[in-house]
Amino acid sequence: MGVQRRRKPRPTTVLGAVGCLVAGLSTTQAVAAPAVAADGLTLAVNVSAARHPISPDIYGMNGGDPALVAELGTPVARWGGNSSSRYNFKNHTYNTGSDWYFENIVAGPDNTLEAFVQRNRDHGTRQVVTVPLIGWVAKDSPSSHPFACGFPATRFPEQDSFDQWDPNCGNGRHADANLTGAVPSDTSIPADASFAGEMVSHLVDQFGPASRGGVPIYELDNEPVLWNSTHRDVHPDPVSYDELGGKGTATAAAIKAADPRAKVLGPSGWGYCEWVASGVDGCAPGADAAAHGGLNLSQWYLKNMKDFSDAHGGKRFLDYFDQHYYPQISGGKDPDANALRLRSTRSLWDPNYQDESWIGAGGVNAPPLQFIRQMKAWVAQYYPGTKVAVTEYNWGALDDINGALAQADVLGIFGREGLDLATIWGEPKPTDPGAYAFRMYRNYDGARSRFGDVSVSAVSSDQGKLAVYAAQRSSDRALTVMVVNKTGEDLTSRLALTGLHGGGKAQRFTYGPADLTSIVRGTDLRVVRGGVSATYPANSVTLLVLPQRRH
Numbered sequence: 001m002g003v004q005r006r007r008k009p010r011p012t013t014v015l016g017a018v019g020c021l022v023a024g025l026s027t028t029q030a031v032a033a034p035a036v037a038a039d040g041l042t043l044a045v046n047v048s049a050a051r052h053p054i055s056p057d058i059y060g061m062n063g064g065d066p067a068l069v070a071e072l073g074t075p076v077a078r079w080g081g082n083s084s085s086r087y088n089f090k091n092h093t094y095n096t097g098s099d100w101y102f103e104n105i106v107a108g109p110d111n112t113l114e115a116f117v118q119r120n121r122d123h124g125t126r127q128v129v130t131v132p133l134i135g136w137v138a139k140d141s142p143s144s145h146p147f148a149c150g151f152p153a154t155r156f157p158e159q160d161s162f163d164q165w166d167p168n169c170g171n172g173r174h175a176d177a178n179l180t181g182a183v184p185s186d187t188s189i190p191a192d193a194s195f196a197g198e199m200v201s202h203l204v205d206q207f208g209p210a211s212r213g214g215v216p217i218y219e220l221d222n223e224p225v226l227w228n229s230t231h232r233d234v235h236p237d238p239v240s241y242d243e244l245g246g247k248g249t250a251t252a253a254a255i256k257a258a259d260p261r262a263k264v265l266g267p268s269g270w271g272y273c274e275w276v277a278s279g280v281d282g283c284a285p286g287a288d289a290a291a292h293g294g295l296n297l298s299q300w301y302l303k304n305m306k307d308f309s310d311a312h313g314g315k316r317f318l319d320y321f322d323q324h325y326y327p328q329i330s331g332g333k334d335p336d337a338n339a340l341r342l343r344s345t346r347s348l349w350d351p352n353y354q355d356e357s358w359i360g361a362g363g364v365n366a367p368p369l370q371f372i373r374q375m376k377a378w379v380a381q382y383y384p385g386t387k388v389a390v391t392e393y394n395w396g397a398l399d400d401i402n403g404a405l406a407q408a409d410v411l412g413i414f415g416r417e418g419l420d421l422a423t424i425w426g427e428p429k430p431t432d433p434g435a436y437a438f439r440m441y442r443n444y445d446g447a448r449s450r451f452g453d454v455s456v457s458a459v460s461s462d463q464g465k466l467a468v469y470a471a472q473r474s475s476d477r478a479l480t481v482m483v484v485n486k487t488g489e490d491l492t493s494r495l496a497l498t499g500l501h502g503g504g505k506a507q508r509f510t511y512g513p514a515d516l517t518s519i520v521r522g523t524d525l526r527v528v529r530g531g532v533s534a535t536y537p538a539n540s541v542t543l544l545v546l547p548q549r550r551h
Helices: 066-072 082-086 113-122 193-207 224-230 241-258 272-276 297-311 335-348 371-382 401-417 433-442
Strands: 036-046 076-079 093-095 104-106 126-131 136-138 166-170 188-190 217-220 263-269 320-323 387-390 421-424 454-460 466-472 479-485 491-498 505-512 515-526 531-536 540-546
Touching (some): 066 433, 076 421, 093 136, 297 320, 401 433, 466 491
Parallel strands (some): 320 387, 387 421
Antiparallel strands (some): 093 104
16 A cells, blocks of 8 residues: 655755744734634643643754744754765765655755754754765765766666756656666765764864764664665665664764764654564564564664663663654645644544544554654653654645644644654745744744743643643743634633632733734733633634743
């Protein structure tokens, strides 16, 4: 069965210059229609319960418009994607893989790894830098056409498609089948774990070690179980448990030797199949899993890293367990697609939600994913103390209010569930509704005020209609409550508040269809008898900010 993946192919990501885009403010809240009774729908927040820190790194991006990145104070950025698998820091050359005719491209001055690190350092943004694990990096190549490429017409004259700007470079397919027999040395040179160590040492020489402001996190390549597709010119064979485990531990050791305080992140699998199975097994545990104690790939990967640590005096070699997550939704914005997009965020946490795609009852028949909770459970069992990351995700439709609702919901889930790091792939443009979902958490008032950094208990009687997330700000102890109305009706509900000290009024900020160009400052709401009653406009995100007394 074909795997549907929503991906945006592009070269290694780069962030750029500073800018500021301030969200618009108004003195009144726009309401599209009279309020509809919420049929007993209730919200409740307890400031004293379920308290835990929210990592600022969940608001990260893989790239993004420089002005938006600067405005949001984006905390972490990732240098990754398919092009990073064969990036050669010595000649600033990478291979595009199957994203674009397997061509070697020399990065321009603004697109080198060093430029990426420097820009992010200048903006106070932490960097995640991917190091090659695949065994090959791009060789010295011309900086203009004709490029070196993995499936040249001189070697493979019959192919389904050739680059219109470089007709010697083909897509590596003929009659809709992958070609075999590519020669890796056409584009690449061998690179083992020592190359990764040299790469880290180079960055330490340039920017200092992680302990003194250097690159803080290194990623062990990108989506390795797809190498036999994305980089099949140099790695045509499917990845096995042993290859991934052996290369992972060796490269992690090389990174730690070059910069002992740097963190290591992996394996950065592409999605559900890689979450549970090696390339040899396909999309469900098989003979490869049976030869490794019956553990699925994620479980065994964590155990293998823990075993390697135990064999080296308990030294930690994996700091973040990372997987990519793309909900299996088309890019459509029709009513059915929109409704599914909003429901599917439940796959991150809900034990009662079975995914409605091919990985659910109609396909592989996975149990409820509970993606973040399951990752944390595997960590607790197989390598305790490892943090959890999602360095690629995208719910789509970021140019539409529906995508903004999903994105706001996802960021709330990330914080509530205790995810440690997340970087969206395919970032919204500054004017996209999806950008306003980030602003609701990072710059809701145009003065860079933010959602709280300590998650507290927030419960909705129907999270599918009114999703609620709450957090307290350490800086001023203000309580911030994010409410996402996923329905097409205005909903009125009372928010019960427990453990609130002071806060006679709640400030109100709303983003919704009434004005897609700004976050609207509404009239303040009174706190009466330990609660706040409010109307939440259809298809909107509302933030309530309640000051608290210090005591």
